[in-house]
Amino acid sequence: MSQIDLATTSLRELNETLQAQKGGDNQTAWEILNPRGSHALAVGLDAPIEVTVKGHTGYYCAGMNQQATVHVEGSVGPGVAENMMSGAVIVEGDASQYAGATGHGGLLVIKGNASSRCGISMKGIDIVVQGNIGHMSAFMAQAGNLVVCGDAGDALGDSLYEARLFVRGSVKSLGADCIEKEMRPEHLDLLTDLLTRAGVNAKPEEFRRYGSARKLYNFDIDNAY
Amino acid sequence: MCGIVGLFLKDKALEPQLGALLTEMLITMTDRGPDSAGIAIYGAAGNRAKLTVQSDNPDQDFATLAEELEAALGAPVTLRANDTHAVLELPADQVEAARTAIADRPGRIRVMSDGDVIEIYKEVGLPRDVASRFNLPAMSGTHGIGHTRMATESAVTTEGAHPFSTGPDQCLVHNGSLSNHNSLRRKLRREGVRIESENDTEVGAAYLTWKMQNGASLGEALEASLTDLDGFFTFVVGTKEGFGVVRDPIACKPAVMAETDQYVAFGSEYRALVNLPGIDAARVWEPEPATVYFWSH
Numbered sequence: 281m282s283q284i285d286l287a288t289t290s291l292r293e294l295n296e297t298l299q300a301q302k303g304g305d306n307q308t309a310w311e312i313l314n315p316r317g318s319h320a321l322a323v324g325l326d327a328p329i330e331v332t333v334k335g336h337t338g339y340y341c342a343g344m345n346q347q348a349t350v351h352v353e354g355s356v357g358p359g360v361a362e363n364m365m366s367g368a369v370i371v372e373g374d375a376s377q378y379a380g381a382t383g384h385g386g387l388l389v390i391k392g393n394a395s396s397r398c399g400i401s402m403k404g405i406d407i408v409v410q411g412n413i414g415h416m417s418a419f420m421a422q423a424g425n426l427v428v429c430g431d432a433g434d435a436l437g438d439s440l441y442e443a444r445l446f447v448r449g450s451v452k453s454l455g456a457d458c459i460e461k462e463m464r465p466e467h468l469d470l471l472t473d474l475l476t477r478a479g480v481n482a483k484p485e486e487f488r489r490y491g492s493a494r495k496l497y498n499f500d501i502d503n504a505y
Numbered sequence: 506m507c508g509i510v511g512l513f514l515k516d517k518a519l520e521p522q523l524g525a526l527l528t529e530m531l532i533t534m535t536d537r538g539p540d541s542a543g544i545a546i547y548g549a550a551g552n553r554a555k556l557t558v559q560s561d562n563p564d565q566d567f568a569t570l571a572e573e574l575e576a577a578l579g580a581p582v583t584l585r586a587n588d589t590h591a592v593l594e595l596p597a598d599q600v601e602a603a604r605t606a607i608a609d610r611p612g613r614i615r616v617m618s619d620g621d622v623i624e625i626y627k628e629v630g631l632p633r634d635v636a637s638r639f640n641l642p643a644m645s646g647t648h649g650i651g652h653t654r655m656a657t658e659s660a661v662t663t664e665g666a667h668p669f670s671t672g673p674d675q676c677l678v679h680n681g682s683l684s685n686h687n688s689l690r691r692k693l694r695r696e697g698v699r700i701e702s703e704n705d706t707e708v709g710a711a712y713l714t715w716k717m718q719n720g721a722s723l724g725e726a727l728e729a730s731l732t733d734l735d736g737f738f739t740f741v742v743g744t745k746e747g748f749g750v751v752r753d754p755i756a757c758k759p760a761v762m763a764e765t766d767q768y769v770a771f772g773s774e775y776r777a778l779v780n781l782p783g784i785d786a787a788r789v790w791e792p793e794p795a796t797v798y799f800w801s802h
Contacts, residue, residue, distance in 0.1 A: 317778070395756070
């Protein structure tokens with residue numbers, strides 16, 4: 281275990297050190313002390329390392345992550361795991377707006393609540409939120425899975441493409457072209473796997489599935505002006 | 506982008522440190538607003554009203570101001586100068602007369618605020634420099650609000666800096682931009698509301714004041730702002746008793762709150778809060794969109 285203390289090390293130095301890690305090194309576990317709400321912590325990682333952040337972070341924590349597992353023992357600001365490609369990001373606290381935005385892959389787990397625009401434009405990432413999510417979540421979401429153990433805010437899945445949304449609690453309102461869909465056995469299997477990987481104890485059959493009605497993004501002469 | 510900080514003290518023991526704590530929070534938010542900075546501080550109430558004024562030529566304008574006002578009002582007036590600002594103390598029933606006398610005299614003195622306890626200090630410049638020219642760290646009080654500005658809707662001037670006060674002991678700071686401020690300014694001016702600048706936030710502040718003059722509570726005025734103001738906003742408002750927070754329904758402007766037994770704190774980012782005492786054990790959360798929060802003594 282290596283420790284990097286942001287009270288004595290610059291953010292740039294920290295990110296350079298973590299970004300320089302290559303697969304196969306012995307040094308795989310890192311601990312970051314005194315994050316004090318810093319922005320862009322542990323971004324652009326590209327090695328199977330484990331990074332633990334001891335406290336709250338600011339904007340864009342663990343953005344563009346590939347392969348690494350980043351564990352935040354606190355809450356995160358806007359844009360956590362933005363554009364993640366692979367690996368995992370686990371947040372013990374809450375996440376601010378647009379968590380997991382545009383993510384292509386990997387797993388984002390938020391143990392608290394996520395605020396507005398969670399999973400906006402997601403492109404293959406899996407997001408599991410143990411609490412609630414805010415309004416306009418999964419806006420224009422293209423691929424991947426968003427699992428919400430609590431409630432969802434207004435306009436869930438507005439202008440949705442092919443991402444799958446699973447919500448256990450209430451949905452305040454659905455966005456344009458987002459509808460409830462039948463939960464088939466393959467969806468229960470998928471959900472079971474996601475909940476297991478996220479370490480969340482919830483029954484898959486308690487969730488409802490939402491997805492695209494496919495009326496908005498297919499060519500339809502009635503949509504033309 | 507702009508930065509907002511706010512601190513509402515529950516623990517009287519922290520009151521002497523209010524200015525120091527807020528200054529540190531304000532300086533941390535320099536990245537969000539390096540153009541100008543300001544602070545509204547709510548101190549101890551005396552038996553007289555306070556009028557905070559500002560001048561670009563303070564030596565000249567403040568030299569005889571107290572004597573001039575005493576002559577005009579026929580009442581005792583004291584003046585405490587602090588760099589480009591000065592706090593006048595005068596009988597509460599003479600505030601309007603004093604405003605008129607100040608507007609009628611030569612020179613260019615701007616009234617920043619009036620009320621029993623509020624004092625507003627704001628200038629163009631880096632937050633660190635603004636804080637130091639007014640010696641903000643030495644100020645004490647029950648609650649205060651600060652703002653670092655990155656201008657969008659009007660020029661970088663003292664008048665364009667926040668906080669804005671348009672009613673006794675009331676002030677507002679804003680992160681965002683209002684899109685219907687011109688039409689609303691015209692409407693409010695027709696209603697007789699005083700609006701000094703071309704700034705969007707001042708219109709927001711004037712709107713709340715106008716609502717309250719027409720019988721709304723601060724909470725009701727803030728609720729109504731969600732319907733009548735178009736644009737992006739995270740607002741923090743101050744009154745004699747406390748402070749409130751409201752975000753527009755889209756809520757793209759950030760906000761973080763922290764509460765302990767000693768205080769309630771607001772920051773545009775968590776970074777602004779990290780030096781507060783006991784922050785590691787504080788309850789930290791993001792205020793919900795379109796929801797009015799208020800804390801009062």
